[in-house]
Amino acid sequence: MHFIAIVGTNAKFSYNRILLRFIKNHFSDKATIEVCEIKDIPMFNENVPETDPKSVQQITAKIENSDGVIIGCPEHNHSVPSPLKSVIEWLSYRVHPLNNKPVMIVGASYHPQGSSRAQLHLRQILDTPGVNAKVLPGNEFLLGNVKEAFDDNGVIKDQQTIKFLEDCFNEFLTFVEAHQNALASNKGTQHEDGGVRWDKAYDVLVLGFGAAGATAARFAADKGAKVLLVDAAPEGHEGGNTRYAGQVVLTGYDYDKMMAYFKQLFGPIEIDEKILSVYVDGIVHMTEYFQKHLGVEQPVSYNRIHRDPDYQAFANGLSPEYPEFEGADTVDLTTVHDGYFDASLWKNLRKQVTDRGKQIDVWFASPAKHLIQDPVSKAVLGVQIQRGDSLVNIRARNGVVLATGGFENNQHYIQTFIGVPKLKVIGTLYNKGDGIQMAQEAGAAFWHMKSYEGYGFNTSFTFENSEEERGKFILDPWADLSHGSIFVAADDGSRYLREDEHGRHGHIYEHGSWHNPTVYEHPHLIFDEAQYNKIGKQKLPYPKFFDITIKADTLTELAAKIKADPVILEKTVKDFNEAAEKGVDAIFGRSADSMQPFGNGPFYATPLATAMLNTQGGAQRNEKAEVISASGAPIPHLYSAGEFGGINANQYNGGGNLAECLIFGKIAGENAALPKSDKSSVALEDDAPTATADFAIASDLQTASSDEIKLGENQYLGRSNAGIGGEILVRITVDEQQNLRDVEILKQSESGDVSAEALEKIPREMVTHNTYEVDAVSGASATSRGLKAAVKDALSQIEAKN
Structure with missing residues (x-):
């Protein structure tokens, strides 16, 4: 099991922190425990606009992805410390990660009675509406006289105390296991006859209102289904990554050539021939799709209009992105009109939904939490959705479509699946991997979890600015960041890539194929005074560039400021200067005319982050858009589309994700709408009175008059x-x-x-x-x-x- 242990104070020194670290180490054979601090979480402020602080989002994701939470609670003035109370306010305002989450409370205090009064108050807080945690009953671990409780290594001295803590922890493990078993058997409210208490019923439920979800919903509606389309984002922020994308859709004209092209993109990565065939067939008929299904009479072909070497570099590099591959001459891009990054395709897809308002209800800010399955057949019967402060069970008579997008904003998943310290999102802020936990609970197989696409200057970069949740997408060429006395340094101060390389969706060339570059925790642009002045003479594509840039008189001083190794940084500059003077970059192959030797100082560093457009990983689907179980069979009534379990892996051509949103969104919606004849072992009371719940039933779509x-x-x-x-x-x-x-x-x-x-x-x-x-x-x-x-x-x- 995986638990999150929250230190309930922002104090620099705390015995509760020592206690949680002891619990982590002592019970490492029974569970993985991550100790989390709250010192960087600001005091609660309900006037913070639109989204919670990043620190709140991070701890929310960790709690949601855990099996349970352990809170180390100090006692201040006979109650809970204000920083801990403030954190719980954040976690019960816009987000509710503690809802139905098993929680164990422990506490340490200088006084003999431990933190008993604070623990009692914390139990009451965790039991309030909007928090609704499941607190372990009847077990209070109160560590009193704490100054004498630990040895110099942070180990509890008294064996009886350890034995009592072990009893409490074992009770918590049993409590969590029982809770998980109850969820697995039935996510809904139980009747005496074993049925689920449904709050409302639809023919089809679509989870996620981006390109894939919008497409699935409209095609399900066109098949006569009554559809509920839900999204975790509030109104005005729906759309997923499609909202921010270039609006180009991958297109081809020759099936055989496009199949050959894609097989080279996949390279050694295996892909089922049947699903690839369906995908490629959709791509080569994309022009007809735009005309027939999107109402675009004259779709715009990029190849016919912008085959111009002086046109925007991003577009030239996409059609095709791998011109050396067999079949590349059939690759094209299609757009709604002659324009990019203007949400034109997204607005068309959204309108397809709003035009079908009588058939499609939409709920914003309503994240799906769990799939509800038949305990025998494992057919997906419905979804548990958070609607306001309520968890409601919505019946899906015919099917559920997972179109929840990727996990770009889930740091735990990024580290777990991709295996890198961090990535800076430049798309939507609401893709948090919600579909992963739901699909795991349903027994789905997963694929392409390590694959992701990037975009940015110098191949794959944006700027690291703590004030910005979303990284700045630098679209226009910015030659001054790769030409001159300037290079990119890794954490230790060394170079690790060719700065002037034209990347392919964040991929760089490496020994015969294209891969995502190594991701470091705090890379920097390093440059001298001459380059600083050169950059300042041009209009800055990123106006805050100089605000975040660090200055130092010497390289040793600069290394200290950016936490690099001064010896390595000085050697890197020395080696760079020699390569510039010789006109040969023997290690990375940077062009000679792009390199100028550094001067004697001062020196500058601008913090960078590796930019991420989207992840590809998620539940595996087949050619019918059915989600595949771990055994290889389809999970009944469960479908998927879009970047959640995207087909693309290894090397990627721009517009491919939007193409699969349209292709598999249509397939998923139409198949989910088909009436199902199989019988359920759970009583399905579609016609019975709905459960009493304090939530809004009506659609959130409103038309201003x-x-x-x-x-x-x-x-x-x-x-x-x-x-x-x-x-x-x-x-x-x-x-x-x-x-x-x-x-x-x-x-x-x-x-x-x-x-x-x-x-x-x-x-x-x-x-x-x-x-x-x-x-x-x-x-x-x-x-x-x-x-x-x-x-x-x-x-x-x-x-x-x-």
Whole structure:
């Protein structure tokens, strides 16, 4: 079993920390225990916008992925320490990882009675609505007189005390096992006859509202199914990685050539011929798909429009991404229109859902927690979903589709499956691997868990800035970061890649094939004063570049500041200078014209992070989009699509993930909608009264009506769908001379961290300059474009009126 042990204080020294470390070591043969600190978690503040602090998200993920939690609780003023209470506030506000989670409480105190009063209060807190933890009853481990309890190695001296702790821990193991068995037998509320108490029933449940989920939902609806589509993200943040993607879809025209191309992409990685055949067939018919299913009369072929060596480098490198492979000449990209990174495909897919509002209900901020299975046949009968503060059981008469995306924002999974210390996400913040635990509980087989795609400058980088949850996606070429007296240093100060290499979705060339580069904990750009001045002369694609850059007079001082080895860093600069002077980079092959020797100082370092677009791993699926069990047979009524268990592995061509979202989303939705004739051993009370639950049943999809908005004199409404999140609705106010006096944003679903500056700045600039034609905000071009179009629409009504 795997437990999380939370140190219930932010004090630098704590006997409760020593106690938890003893528990970790003493019981290492019975469970793996990770001791977690709360010192970096800020005090609870419900006014924090949109998303919780990163530290809260990290501890949430760890708790969710554990079998149980052990809390080391000190006692302050006869109660729980305020930092611990604050953490529990965070863990019961937007997220609820302690819900139904087994918890054991231990405590150490200077006084003979231990932390008894604090433990009692903590039990009461953990039992409150919104927390709803399952606290181990009847076992209180109270370590009093703690100053004398441990030896110099942090080991409890008294053997009777150890024996009592062992009894308590064994009780906790039994408690957790019983809890897991109860969940495995039935996730729902039990009737006396063994049935599940359902809160609501649909024909199909789709988990995840990105490209795959939206596609599955609309095709299930087109087959006559009543569909519930749920997403963990709040409204305005749905869309998964599709929302942030380039909107290009991999396309081909010759089946045999595309099959040959893909087999080279997979290389030595085995792939089932039947599922690959279905995937490739969908790719070579992608143009017809756009026309028939997306209503795009004239899909745009990248090859026909932008075969231009001076066009945007990212697009040139995608079609094809591996031009040396057999069959590469059939590779193309298809888009909704001649544009990129503007959410055009995502908005089309979202509209397919909203246009079917009578058939598809949508729940936002409603993460799926567990699949509910028949205990005999293992058929998936429904899903347990968190709706507000309630856990509700939703029946799926015909099928469930897992379209929950990858695990880019789950640090535990990244370290466990990919085996790297960390990666910086540049896509959605809501892909946390929710589908993995659900699929594991259902007995699914897994594949491609180590595969992931990246993107960034110098092959695969973004900037490490603690103020930013999402890394900055640097799309435009930034030659000054790879040309001149500059290189990338690993943790110890040495170089480890060719900085001027044109990567392929974050992959670099290595001995005959392309692989993700080694990921280090704190890599840096290293450069000198001349390069600093050179970078400063150009417009910065990342405006905060110099804010996060570190300066030092010597390399020894710089090494200390970035935690590198000074000897290694000095040798690296020396070797780099010699390679630049000779015009030969013998180790990494960087081009001679991109290297300039370093000067004598000062020196600079800018923190980097390896950027991640998406993971590929998840539950294995077959050609029918059925999820495969560990035994190799399909799990009845369970389907999947998209990047959760994506087909792509090893080497990747851009647009391939969006293609599989469309292809397998359609297959999954249509197959999930088919009526199922097999019988369940569980009583299914679809027609019985639903369980009493405090949650909203209705769909969250709302359409803003102009009739509900009050307009004063000289006020006009404007709309636009040019933003990244759908419709933007504004109300403008003009004076008697028709000069702009105010721009109010009444509705928008733009991405908060990406678009916040544009939403604040552009309306103000429009009023100041009395025009909608103002400069776009860097990094938020789609939002800028949408706002300007909405204000233009409002102004056009003045002209029509006159």
